[in-house]
Amino acid sequence: MVYLTLTRLFAAIAGITSLGVVCSAPLDGVQPGPGSNTTFGSLVSRATPAPPHFVIYSDKFVSGQTGPPPVSQVQGYNVFALSFLLTEGAFDKAAEWTQLSASQRSSIKSQYAAAGIKLIVSLFGSTDAPTSSGADPVATANTMAAWVKQFGLDGVDVDYEDFNAINAGDGRAEAWLASFTRQLRVQLPQGTFLLTHAPVAPWFSPNKFGGGAYLQVHSTVGSLIDWYNVQFYNQGSSEYTTCAGLLTTSSNTWPGSALFQIAASGIPLSKLVIGKPATTGDASNGFMSTSTLAGCVQQAKNQGWNGGVMVWEFPDAAAAWIQSVRSLAFPV
Template identity: 30%
Template sequence: MHSTSILGFFGGLLLSLPTAYAGFSSSSSTNVAVYWGQNSYGQGTGSLAQQRLSYYCANSDFNIIPLAFLITIADPSLNFANAGNNCTAISGSNLFSCPQLEEDIATCQSTYGKTILLSVGGSTYTEGGFSTSAAAVSAATNIWSIFGPNTGANVPRPFGDSVIDGFDFDFESTVSNMPAFANQLRSLMTTSTASTGKQYLLTAAPQCPYPDSADNPMLAGTVSFDAIWVQFYNNYCGLNSYVSGTTTQNNFNFATWDNWAKTVSLNPNVKVFLGIPGNTGAAGSGYESGSTLASIIAYSKTFSSFGGVMIWDMSQVYANSGFLASVASDLGQAAATTTTGTVVKTTTTATTLSTVTTKSSTTTTTSSAVSTTTGTVNQWNQCGGEGWTGGTVCVAPYVCTYLSVWYSQCE
């Protein structure tokens, strides 16, 4: 009995201190998360096509990588676009064995100190959650056995002995009984930490309109998140609605999310990230760069909950030379000094000739075809694969060529 009291005291003390989870630091405002897995820039070959995970990990401009996506939960399946070419089917399941990714996760964690999360959802997620909370708990236990520490259980393990650093939730439509799923994962992670010392994260990626329609049941003080990365694009409250030089914003609502962190969040120390597109084609609206983005970051840093920047996605930002380095540099600058007052800024939703990928206007990140004005898909771009909802007809004379169950491209 006395031991339990002492452990409880020190446990409470530890919870009150800033915690470092591999690359992520809860005491830092310079964290950068970049999604990997969807090859959203759309190139099938060459340096601008999505590369293996370890290709990016030596870059010190970011420290967190959510792997996108686990697209079904009840009967688990993954979609990592062209990275699936290096995986083989696991008999009796919808999962694949990915030894290259197993190796890369371990390398990114141990050699480069990256936090590697598995993002659940994406725009092709259609299960709608769970029929009961008991079903949600059971599913979470199964997901943990597949992606958590290897206990020798007879389950498929796409990442082999490698263990991710936690889970990210990225839903774009209403899901049922998700708090029960998230809390069971949190409980399993906490138990594992107690025995191994390895820390785990739980994060979410809501859209900027508050409250977020898809994630609100989890965000309404029911689930303890370590961080959320709010998608400030494809909405009226996106980066393009920010007005420089004033503390009172009419539409850009980082202040609203800061208030959520302090008054609603189950974890009062949760960090709020500024979610941004990594390139002009990474979102339908909301891409900003240069001094405008620097000003937005400086403003966001004035809020105590600010934890850094999230970028969608790796292939987009690597095709946008200098952008990632400029974000890292902007995060190192001092917070903004602004004046008081309300300025109304009228914005027009931007359109692009072809939307490569978006975290959709309702909640998440995923890819759509890189198409021409006729709706056909250009050479080297994705035209098929499990969960693919974009274009499937290639520009002549190219044909949609099967490369793996996850990925086909126009060749």
């Protein structure tokens, strides 16, 4: 999505569970957008929810708040993603989750579950390039899945932004993602844990990437992925900023990457969640006002789509933001 809160990095290290693999710095390319052990008997409520999915990420430091906010501040969402768990450990909101006591985490989880909101962790983000840095996909999946189970979360979101690896066009990135996803599913079974991915929209453009980017990932392991939180932002000053450009016809720069064009390439509409920044400050471009986005969401629903909406990030978006965006198509 976007960078970690670096001023909090060293404070967060004290609370992490080390993952033993060093991440590399952000790479150039298509520009990025965005315990105690838990028994398996407590996981029965984690079945994959049906669409629509309303997802909010949280990476930003909020004064006086450790971990997720009170559920009243995120009413209208049904997934809250703590960001980020990296190849070297947990940082920012993911690290804050580890700093809570087991009883505090249990209480928060119960409150979120009662409100119908899944708590997950987002992996990697724009500061982590696991393929380029040589991380082993199976070992990384095993360690990250163990972290999820140790800290009692409902699943993971794979926010893979190794742009150099995708842009290389040699298939290594796609193969890495396939192996990583398969092993996550070994450890985090489908129907018990969520497993979503958050690709940038251009990675669905046909014939633009030598390895096939996310069209290849979907072809290989799409059945293991619950849905895609597609980042329709940070890809050009006018890209995905109108309903037509977002839904029906993207620009010549990233052809075939509007919502219904992605579906035409074989991705189920029900797996496509529209991702947007909360404010102009949350992304370099791609912002839509809540009223404009609500109109686009209504248009998409009228054409048979029901995937849902994702936003980067809390607290710039909260209950009022999603309630406005949902108002015409999926009123709360």
